[in-house]
Amino acid sequence: MPEGHTLHRLARLHQRRFAGRPVAVTSPQGRFTSSAAAVDGRVLQNASAWGKHLFHRYDGELTVHVHLGLYGTFTEWPVDRAAGLPAAVGQVRMRMVGAEYGTDLRGPAVCELLEAAEAAEVVSRLGPDPLRRGADPAAVWARITRSRRPIGALLMDQAVIAGVGNVYRSEVLFRQGIDPYRAGRAISEAEFAATWSDLVGLMRVGLRRGMIIVVRPEHDHGLPSYAPGRPRTYVYRRAGEPCRVCTTSIRTADLEGRHVFWCPGCQA
Known part of the structure; x- marks a missing residue:
């Protein structure tokens, strides 16, 4: 999607x-x-x-x-x-x-x-959109900090935050070192602020370039992308492959009806 x-x-x-x-x-x-x-x-x-x-x-x-x-x-x-x-x-x-x-x-x-x-x-019915001028992260934080649902599910809930799909969800949590199954209420305000800022930056790059680019230059080498013509990802659709940072095998599982991907080493 x-x-x-x-x-x-x-x-x-x-x-x-x-x-x-x-x-x-x-x-x-x-x-x-x-x-x-x-x-x-x-x-x-x-x-x-x-x-x-x-x-x-x-x-x-x-x-x-x-x-x-x-x-x-x-x-x-x-x-x-x-x-x-x-x-x-x-x-x-x-x-x-x-x-x-x-x-x-x-x-x-x-x-x-x-x-x-x-x-x-x-x-x-939609949450704030990170790509819209004036989007209020405080409204997102208020929903997350009160919820027992996993943060990986909350980021995909369009009523919480609008526009984030499976790629951005999995990749931003990897970049911030957050386990996707951690409860929203267990996320610190500093962690949320960093995650929001990262999402805004990544999605702006996607808007400008027309593709999702998430891998930092120092990690953008080695195993190819999950599909021809796509930029490399850290975890998305890389289940069983070694992490680009720590070499731990990437895992995948079902999270509220969608596959989520993460590194158990980097997102402990």
Whole structure:
């Protein structure tokens, strides 16, 4: 599932490509037809992200809310007025066409039209987003310090902190030397402050570079990444391999329905 930096990159891209002008919106698949018709031809006022949620706000106080889920993707293409629009390939839930670019959305978990109050309700259920200006870490800390749940689960809870997925969760806990099964209330305020600061820095790099980069330069060597074309990780998807720092075998286990990865040596 895409993590928060991916949605912020999409929001910035859509802001550049489509905002401030009327946008043609259709649903070739047919599952979003009536909602697409409601915003078709309206001016896209802005595109923004909060955690893993993307919001396209149109005039008339209408918002298209997208959550990509596991399989959702946007595919962009340049508009060629002479050649006409390309045929929709696959199950295109929503097609947006601007003056110079078009984009097709396939396979999202959520693609819905909301009124302003409904969009605000979605945001109200989310925790602070480390990539948003003015995000309040104190609100995150208040939830963590009162909880008996493992910190590894709390970091993935979008109501506690928005935008953190399995890669950032596993990697930031390794970088801070924190066992993912330690209870939230057992995390010190200093540990939380360092973890928040690290998350903000890592996610900003992800936003800028378009990929999750977590390994410090002095450790960025040896065994390759878990997948071709991906930067190395410390623990994510490296179960059974030696730790890049202490050589202890990386472990994995289920934590509230998701696999978590950690080093028993570095995160004792």
